[in-house]
Amino acid sequence: MALLPIITAPDPRLRVKSEPVETVDDDLRTLMDDMLQTMYDAPGVGLSAIQVGVAKRVMVVDCADDREDPQPIYLVNPVIREASDDLRAYEEGCLSLPEQYAEVDRHDRITVDYLDRDGAPQSLEADGLLSTCIQHEMDHFEGILFVDHISALKRAMIMKRLKKAKKLKATG
Ligand code: ZN
Numbered sequence: 001m002a003l004l005p006i007i008t009a010p011d012p013r014l015r016v017k018s019e020p021v022e023t024v025d026d027d028l029r030t031l032m033d034d035m036l037q038t039m040y041d042a043p044g045v046g047l048s049a050i051q052v053g054v055a056k057r058v059m060v061v062d063c064a065d066d067r068e069d070p071q072p073i074y075l076v077n078p079v080i081r082e083a084s085d086d087l088r089a090y091e092e093g094c095l096s097l098p099e100q101y102a103e104v105d106r107h108d109r110i111t112v113d114y115l116d117r118d119g120a121p122q123s124l125e126a127d128g129l130l131s132t133c134i135q136h137e138m139d140h141f142e143g144i145l146f147v148d149h150i151s152a153l154k155r156a157m158i159m160k161r162l163k164k165a166k167k168l169k170a171t172g
Contacts, residue, residue, distance in 0.1 A: 001037045004052040006095050009162050014096055015143040018048070018055045020077050024119030028058065032074045032117060036060045040070075044095045046133040048140035051096050059137040063130040073124070078114035078138060081123070083107035090132045092146045098165070100158045104149045106135045 007013050021028060031054060039047040039060055046061040057077050064071040088108040093101045109127040112134055116122045126134055136146055147155040 002034050003041055004034050004038045006038065006042065006047075006051055007053060008166065009097050009145060010159060010166075011096075013053060014050065014140070014145060016050060016055050017143050018050050018057045018141040020057050021115070024076055024115055024117070028056075028076070029117055031056075032058060032060055032076075036062075036072055036074070039095070042095050044093075045129070046137045047095060048137045050140050050143075057141050059134070059140070061130065061133050061137060063128075063133050074117040075112070075134070075137075076115040076117075076119070078112050078134065080107075080110050080135075080138070081113050082111040084109040088128075088132070090129065092132065092136055094136070094146055097145065097147065097158065097162060100147070100161065102147065102150045102154060102158070104132075104136075104146050106132050110134065 031049065035047050035049065035052060038052065045063050046059060049056045049058040059075050059078065060072060062070055062072045084107050086108045087105040089103045089105050091101050092104050108131060109125065110131050111123060111125050113121065113123050147158050
């Protein structure tokens with residue numbers, strides 16, 4: 001397994017729409033394994049393929065808390081089949097927007113259909129952090145970042161900080 005470089009905002013690659021996966025093969029499994037290792041190393045609770053520069057509808061998530069055993073989930077071509085009307089606010093971050101956080105409202109509970117690491121159809125019901133996390137990662141497939149859900153003013157402040165951080169990294 002290998003650690004992959006994570007693309008950070010602002011970067012036009014994060015705005016690219018991801019394509020559905022046609023076959024779950026060994027190349028895709030290698031990508032997903034590398035993504036999982038990259039996510040744990042960061043550390044984070046979710047990562048979409050576009051964040052490592054691959055425009056495919058693939059994500060890995062693990063929302064187990066520190067006291068639990070790891071619970072990695074690989075989701076290929078996930079589709080939300082059902083979503084609760086009630087929303088839940090959660091303070092989100094993103095490995096592509098390091099050290100930036102904001103509260104975002106999302107569906108409290110969702111039912112997701114997807115293919116697993118072996119390409120087998122699966123369905124899962126998620127609530128709480130896992131529900132938020134899957135919706136956040138699915139946004140990446142559409143080129144949407146969590147800051148697109150907050151006020152223009154807050155978004156501008158966060159993007160300004162990210163640009164500054166990138167400049168500092170580039171120069172020094
Ligand atoms: Zn993200």
